[in-house]
Amino acid sequence: MPTDKTSTLDDVIGELRDGMTIGIGGWGSRRKPMALVRALARSDVEDLTVVTYGGPDLGLLCAAGKVRRAYYGFVSLDSAPFYDPWFSKARTNGEIEVREMDEGMVKCGLEAAAARLPFLPIRAGLGSDVLKFWEGELKTVESPYPDPDGRTQTLIAMPALKLDAAFVHLDLADAHGNAAYTGVDPYFDDLYCAAAERRYLETDQLVSTEVLVKSVPHQRLLLNRMNVDRVVHTPNGAHFTFAGDYGRDERFQQFYVASAKDPEAWKAFSRRFLEVDEQTYQREVAAWQDDQKEDGQ
Amino acid sequence: MSTAETQAPESTEAATRAEYCVVSCAEIFRGAGEIMASPMSPVALLGARLARLTFEPDLLITDGEALILADTPPIGKTGAIEGWMPFRKVFDVVASGRRHVVMGANQIDRHGNQNLSAFGPLQHPTRQMFGVRGAPGNTINHATSYWVGRHSSRVFGESVDIVSGVGYDKVDPDNPAFDDLNIHRVVTNLGVFDFGGPDHTMRALSLHPGVTAEEVAENTGFEVAGLADAPETRQPTAEELSLIRDVLDPKGIRNREVK
Numbered sequence: 001m002p003t004d005k006t007s008t009l010d011d012v013i014g015e016l017r018d019g020m021t022i023g024i025g026g027w028g029s030r031r032k033p034m035a036l037v038r039a040l041a042r043s044d045v046e047d048l049t050v051v052t053y054g055g056p057d058l059g060l061l062c063a064a065g066k067v068r069r070a071y072y073g074f075v076s077l078d079s080a081p082f083y084d085p086w087f088s089k090a091r092t093n094g095e096i097e098v099r100e101m102d103e104g105m106v107k108c109g110l111e112a113a114a115a116r117l118p119f120l121p122i123r124a125g126l127g128s129d130v131l132k133f134w135e136g137e138l139k140t141v142e143s144p145y146p147d148p149d150g151r152t153q154t155l156i157a158m159p160a161l162k163l164d165a166a167f168v169h170l171d172l173a174d175a176h177g178n179a180a181y182t183g184v185d186p187y188f189d190d191l192y193c194a195a196a197e198r199r200y201l202e203t204d205q206l207v208s209t210e211v212l213v214k215s216v217p218h219q220r221l222l223l224n225r226m227n228v229d230r231v232v233h234t235p236n237g238a239h240f241t242f243a244g245d246y247g248r249d250e251r252f253q254q255f256y257v258a259s260a261k262d263p264e265a266w267k268a269f270s271r272r273f274l275e276v277d278e279q280t281y282q283r284e285v286a287a288w289q290d291d292q293k294e295d296g297q
Numbered sequence: 298m299s300t301a302e303t304q305a306p307e308s309t310e311a312a313t314r315a316e317y318c319v320v321s322c323a324e325i326f327r328g329a330g331e332i333m334a335s336p337m338s339p340v341a342l343l344g345a346r347l348a349r350l351t352f353e354p355d356l357l358i359t360d361g362e363a364l365i366l367a368d369t370p371p372i373g374k375t376g377a378i379e380g381w382m383p384f385r386k387v388f389d390v391v392a393s394g395r396r397h398v399v400m401g402a403n404q405i406d407r408h409g410n411q412n413l414s415a416f417g418p419l420q421h422p423t424r425q426m427f428g429v430r431g432a433p434g435n436t437i438n439h440a441t442s443y444w445v446g447r448h449s450s451r452v453f454g455e456s457v458d459i460v461s462g463v464g465y466d467k468v469d470p471d472n473p474a475f476d477d478l479n480i481h482r483v484v485t486n487l488g489v490f491d492f493g494g495p496d497h498t499m500r501a502l503s504l505h506p507g508v509t510a511e512e513v514a515e516n517t518g519f520e521v522a523g524l525a526d527a528p529e530t531r532q533p534t535a536e537e538l539s540l541i542r543d544v545l546d547p548k549g550i551r552n553r554e555v556k
Contacts, residue, residue: 027384053384054428074428083425094421100414102433104388123392123474124434127467129460133419153474185363185383 002176007230009039009278012200015230016040016165019068021049023110023161023196025168025189026241028078029055029248031181033169033202035237035278040167041066042275051161053106053188055241056256059084060274063260067096071161073103077253085260100133101125107188109161114194121155130156166196169237170223171244173203174212177228180220182244193227204243206233236282251292252285312533314486315340315555317505318446319541320533321484323348325399325442331355333382333396339372339546340554341399341444341484346372346545347537371545391431394477397440399484400432404457405443407498407519409480411436411462419459432461440479446554448485453499454518465497486555487513489530494522501527 026032041064054075063086102124141157168189173179240249259269322344365380404412417423494500500522
């Protein structure tokens with residue numbers, strides 16, 4: 001019987017150290033491992049480097065003052081008002097150092113790390129200010145193979161984005177780390193795990209291996225157990241981003257943005273939703289949603 | 298098409314500025330063939346769908362998530378699908394060159410450099426937007442056009458703060474990796490432009506009816522080539538107007554982007 005990897009959020013956070021590089025799966029405000037992100041935000045781990053197709057994951061970590069450096073192609077909430085308020089504040093206050101890049105470069109860097117290569121060549125980035133963002137850390141490479149016309153291609157040498165830890169959210173999983181997505185897009189979650197030393201999976205549904213493989217077409221089994229170290233059962237854990245079985249909580253996302261505009265409102269938001277454990281968070285979200293329904297009537 | 302033009306002149310006369318913009322965005326895709334059209338905002342999206350319903354039937358369009366649409370549904374609606382295009386595959390298409398993206402822009406300069414990242418210094422901006430997104434990879438790999446709903450000298454300025462989309466002055470002719478740079482069109486609420494001016498600078502191809510060369514000059518922070526000679530943007534045909542109004546955008550979402 002393969003190892004049972006079921007764990008708590010605290011088990012995961014207990015393995016993290018100051019200064020680590022954390023890769024966060026999903027895309028924008030889509031299937032983000034928010035239960036793990038919330039747990040990290042309320043921990044005492046700090047000075048982190050974050051690699052992400054960014055959304056409120058990076059925003060919440062910026063709000064908590066956890067981020068020293070961020071590697072990303074974009075940061076977006078994917079729906080109005082689009083810009084994450086805490087990432088914006090961290091940037092405009094000059095609080096974080098960023099290595100902004102083309103979206104395709106993020107994939108390329110994770111692929112290099114997954115294949116244990118120092119870099120992979122890519123066109124994206126040439127001619128743009130991406131090179132300036134990297135302040136000398138991003139190099140180019142000349143092809144050893146000349147083109148038919150005798151010229152030689154010079155390309156971006158995208159460095160491997162090696163991760164100390166990866167956080168991903170999959171819709172269902174077994175106790176060993178086999179996992180499937182039920183939505184329309186796998187995003188890059190398997191690649192984040194392949195690029196990381198320690199791989200942490202949160203899941204809405206924890207099921208037996210037998211149920212897992214019968215629940216979805218086999219092509220949806222994105223992760224297998226050799227690429228996962230710990231499995232945390234976190235129903236609705238991706239909230240307020242969307243996952244396979246639930247939509248994005250647009251009203252709550254707007255509430256998050258509105259709360260960030262005012263210090264008192266943010267203090268109240270933090271006290272109710274961020275300085276609490278995951279169970280309390282989910283209970284408070286349900287209560288908040290009920291309040292919204294009553295207000296709407 | 299010429300038949301349609303002669304059939305209903307009264308509905309052509311009634312074409313709004315927004316409808317000229319939609320047709321101008323459709324024209325971006327003329328001759329594109331069997332590639333993926335990736336419009337990023339409503340008017341550009343309507344343009345892509347209009348092109349597919351008229352002169353570019355082989356265009357591939359997606360639902361904005363990960364599905365390729367078999368039909369050409371109205372804006373905001375999905376329909377039958379013909380394929381799967383998750384984000385990971387989008388990057389493969391970008392690298393293959395079989396794509397034409399229509400992006401927005403917070404800034405564009407006369408060489409076609411575009412910014413959608415942030416305003417101000419790189420590590421300490423005064424205003425944060427999305428980041429460079431796919432702009433560096435799009436521009437260096439395949440045809441790229443821009444749609445700007447509010448043409449102003451704030452958008453079209455002397456230079457851009459952060460080069461996200463690459464312009465023609467960045468091209469290294471000795472490096473073949475730049476050979477596919479193709480900033481095809483800029484469509485705005487005032488007219489249609491390309492980079493066929495001196496040294497690949499911005500040039501007016503046409504101005505929408507009611508727009509003067511002076512108005513464009515006043516709202517652009519650099520000299521635009523060909524402005525004095527620019528003809529009027531071609532009229533939407535009766536078929537195009539009917540497709541825009543009755544099929545693709547019955548709710549008039551186009552009017553939110555263009556006043």
